[in-house]
Amino acid sequence: MNSPLRLSLLSALLALGAPMAHAQNVTPRDVPYPGGALSLTVDLSRAPLDIYQVKETIPVQPGTLALYYPRWVPGNHMPSNPIQDLSGLVITAQGKQVPWHRDLRDMYLIRVDVPAGVSTLELSFQLLVSSDSHGFMAATPKLADLEFNQVLFYPAGYYTQQIPIQPSVTLPDGWQFASALEVSQRTGHTVAFKPVNLTTLVDSPLIAGAYFKQVDLAPHATVPVHLDMAADEPGKLTLTDKQIAQYGALVSQAEKLFASHHYAHYDFLLTLSEHVGASGREHHQSSDNHLPGDGLDEGNAVIFGDLLPHEYVHSWNGKFRRPADLWTPDLNVPMQDDLLWVYEGLTEYYGKVLAARSGIWSASQYRDVLARAAADVSFRSGRQWRTLQDTADATPMYAQVSARWDNWQRGSDYYPEGALLWLDVDTQIRDLSQGKRSLDDFARAFFGMDSGSYAVRTYGFGDLVDTLNQVQPYDWARFLRERLDYTGDQLPEHGIERGGWKLVFDDTRSEVDKVWAGKAGGGDLMYGAGFNVGGSGRIGDVRWGSAAFAAGLVPGLKLVAVNDQQFTIQVLKDAISAAKNTHSPIKLLVQNNEYFNTIDLDYHDGLKYPHLVRAPGSPDLIDAISAPRK
Numbered sequence: 291m292n293s294p295l296r297l298s299l300l301s302a303l304l305a306l307g308a309p310m311a312h313a314q315n316v317t318p319r320d321v322p323y324p325g326g327a328l329s330l331t332v333d334l335s336r337a338p339l340d341i342y343q344v345k346e347t348i349p350v351q352p353g354t355l356a357l358y359y360p361r362w363v364p365g366n367h368m369p370s371n372p373i374q375d376l377s378g379l380v381i382t383a384q385g386k387q388v389p390w391h392r393d394l395r396d397m398y399l400i401r402v403d404v405p406a407g408v409s410t411l412e413l414s415f416q417l418l419v420s421s422d423s424h425g426f427m428a429a430t431p432k433l434a435d436l437e438f439n440q441v442l443f444y445p446a447g448y449y450t451q452q453i454p455i456q457p458s459v460t461l462p463d464g465w466q467f468a469s470a471l472e473v474s475q476r477t478g479h480t481v482a483f484k485p486v487n488l489t490t491l492v493d494s495p496l497i498a499g500a501y502f503k504q505v506d507l508a509p510h511a512t513v514p515v516h517l518d519m520a521a522d523e524p525g526k527l528t529l530t531d532k533q534i535a536q537y538g539a540l541v542s543q544a545e546k547l548f549a550s551h552h553y554a555h556y557d558f559l560l561t562l563s564e565h566v567g568a569s570g571r572e573h574h575q576s577s578d579n580h581l582p583g584d585g586l587d588e589g590n591a592v593i594f595g596d597l598l599p600h601e602y603v604h605s606w607n608g609k610f611r612r613p614a615d616l617w618t619p620d621l622n623v624p625m626q627d628d629l630l631w632v633y634e635g636l637t638e639y640y641g642k643v644l645a646a647r648s649g650i651w652s653a654s655q656y657r658d659v660l661a662r663a664a665a666d667v668s669f670r671s672g673r674q675w676r677t678l679q680d681t682a683d684a685t686p687m688y689a690q691v692s693a694r695w696d697n698w699q700r701g702s703d704y705y706p707e708g709a710l711l712w713l714d715v716d717t718q719i720r721d722l723s724q725g726k727r728s729l730d731d732f733a734r735a736f737f738g739m740d741s742g743s744y745a746v747r748t749y750g751f752g753d754l755v756d757t758l759n760q761v762q763p764y765d766w767a768r769f770l771r772e773r774l775d776y777t778g779d780q781l782p783e784h785g786i787e788r789g790g791w792k793l794v795f796d797d798t799r800s801e802v803d804k805v806w807a808g809k810a811g812g813g814d815l816m817y818g819a820g821f822n823v824g825g826s827g828r829i830g831d832v833r834w835g836s837a838a839f840a841a842g843l844v845p846g847l848k849l850v851a852v853n854d855q856q857f858t859i860q861v862l863k864d865a866i867s868a869a870k871n872t873h874s875p876i877k878l879l880v881q882n883n884e885y886f887n888t889i890d891l892d893y894h895d896g897l898k899y900p901h902l903v904r905a906p907g908s909p910d911l912i913d914a915i916s917a918p919r920k
Contacts, residue, residue, distance in 0.1 A: 325349030572604030600641030635708015713785030
């Protein structure tokens with residue numbers, strides 16, 4: 291309870307105009323920032339040493355100024371911008387250092403008391419690039435990736451689209467670059483870009499490298515589309531004529547699908563490095579993609595071939611059309627992820643479909659990939675307690691939870707099961723309309739308006755249902771909610787069966803599965819015994835309620851021996867195959883920290899790998915969906 295003396299003191303301070311911790315309103319307003327354009331210079335000269343040097347100029351007025359470091363970045367769906375990598379922040383005005391203070395309730399907010407007579411603040415700081423930068427900021431001795439949201443502060447209290455900014459980047463000697471930003475001029479190693487608003491800047495990453503290559507994917511189109519690549523080694527930049535044709539077909543197949551585009555030009559930004567990993571983030575006129583050094587090898591297409599298609603689809607779904615709860619006026623207002631099963635699930639669906647339609651995958655490879663995805667989510671033990679809808683709703687907490695027990699906790703199932711949900715919708719439309727209409731008609735109706743415009747148009751659940759009903763009348767609200775809100779032990783989506791195929795399991799890996807096994811170490815036993823294990827013997831995940839779970843296996847344990855033989859993946863598989871014809875359990879020696887234990891795995895159903903087989907007497911909708919559009 292506040293005492294009378296405390297209240298009197300508070301009133302007196304307010305009357306005297308004393309600064310209060312939260313006196314300035316940081317609620318964003320849709321009005322131009324009164325100070326004019328900010329300027330931002332990022333010096334990548336020391337990027338090979340994982341240091342980005344930043345200088346920023348912010349026009350100001352005397353008084354208390356609140357500055358935000360971005361926290362919620364579009365496309366990441368959670369508050370994960372790595373402020374922990376920012377160091378050395380010094381603010382000056384007229385050559386003198388000005389103190390700044392961090393807000394005690396919001397670590398991404400600082401306040402500065404701007405002295406009288408000062409019209410500009412100069413900020414200087416470093417971003418110390420680390421492997422914990424969520425896979426999107428990356429640097430090696432030969433390349434660098436720059437996400438502008440990680441190298442700026444901005445005035446609180448304004449829509450970011452109302453804050454103009456003049457960006458420039460200084461590159462290491464001999465490096466080339468690519469970005470959706472348009473160049474104003476280049477002087478020596480420094481590139482100045484045309485002024486943009488802060489929303490556009492954050493939506494326009496940059497890659498640079500000593501080894502760089504640009505490929506024109508639409509040489510005869512009026513709207514340019516390029517694949518821009520930087521790699522640690524020059525030999526990794528090689529694309530065959532076949533691959534160039536496939537990525538060119540991706541552009542044309544997407545245009546046929548959506549009957550529109552929503553960019554003035556588009557750049558696939560791609561870094562190839564063993565030190566970066568595989569990831570992608572969508573942007574309106576570009577995408578920021580990372581692959582291992584051999585990521586473009588044709589033999590790896592079944593693993594990585596849908597990355598560029600997925601991020602490309604986001605230009606329509608997620609950037610142009612965006613769930614209303616995922617549009618925010620600035621980069622620090624929390625996002626709500628309830629429609630991620632559309633934002634990511636529908637994109638995942640069409641990313642894989644376009645990989646097949648463009649020829650990156652064959653029809654049989656598409657089916658094998660679909661079989662793997664369906665098998666993974668069919669065996670999700672966590673569906674017993676957690677709905678698909680909740681996997682989207684709870685995304686903001688994913689930065690704080692462990693990746694262990696993913697099968698039981700479900701994780702980001704709005705990607706794979708979201709894709710199966712939209713396959714279910716697609717086949718339902720085809721079935722109801724007797725083949726006259728499909729989800730492609732929905733895609734054109736929902737994303738095809740205002741071609742050429744990249745002004746965001748938001749939507750809600752009702753808009754989805756209304757457009758589906760325009761394409762094919764049906765109770766789509768019930769159809770979707772029954773699947774989104776389901777708990778139980780069965781997969782609620784039935785697009786594969788309605789598409790004329792069945793998911794089956796046997797002891798033979800598909801060609802696609804063999805490639806995945808080679809990358810992952812070959813120990814995925816989730817569909818049978820109920821666990822996966824790496825080549826070192828470390829157990830990655832265990833299916834709750836499976837034979838492995840009953841035996842006492844949990845994520846993080848290490849297998850040392852199998853039936854008194856030293857563990858290898860092959861020894862384990864041989865033991866599982868042999869146990870199919872016996873009643874004897876498989877004996878496992880397991881290490882848990884410094885302790886060892888012998889447990890019995892009582893499992894006798896052999897190895898199980900997923901495949902799709904045709905269901906006799908039903909039309910083949912799966913191959914019809916993956917066939918290229920003429």
